[in-house]
Amino acid sequence: MPDITQQRCRNHAEREAVACCPGCGRYFCRECITEHEDRVLCAACIRSRVEAAPKKSLRFQGLIRSGQFFLGLLILYVLFYYLAEILLAIPTEFHEGTLWKADWWTD
Ligand SMILES: [Zn+2]
Numbered sequence: 374m375p376d377i378t379q380q381r382c383r384n385h386a387e388r389e390a391v392a393c394c395p396g397c398g399r400y401f402c403r404e405c406i407t408e409h410e411d412r413v414l415c416a417a418c419i420r421s422r423v424e425a426a427p428k429k430s431l432r433f434q435g436l437i438r439s440g441q442f443f444l445g446l447l448i449l450y451v452l453f454y455y456l457a458e459i460l461l462a463i464p465t466e467f468h469e470g471t472l473w474k475a476d477w478w479t480d
């Protein structure tokens with residue numbers, strides 16, 4: 374493990390390195406290294422992480438959203454199915470089917 378005080382910034386050869394980026398293992402000066410999600414990373418690593426992360430989470434969110442959509446449709450379908458069943462069952466029970474045995478459609 375080389376001594377950090379002997380290291381120079383990857384981007385600024387004249388500047389002394391203050392930190393080693395855990396993402397790429399390179400040394401950087403105070404200006405080149407930034408705190409990102411409680412971790413100290415160099416600009417290049419942050420950029421690659423930021424570019425990689427939203428795509429993944431967007432795809433994941435889209436999956437969840439479409440899943441919720443189809444779940445909602447399923448719930449609505451089941452709800453309307455049982456609602457129709459109930460609506461059909463009520464007159465049959467109360468009128469013993471006579472409501473649906475109208476004369477106009479028997480012949
Ligand atoms: Zn890095």
Ligand SMILES: [Zn+2]
Pocket residue numbers: 382383384385388401402403404405
């Ligand atoms: Zn620098």
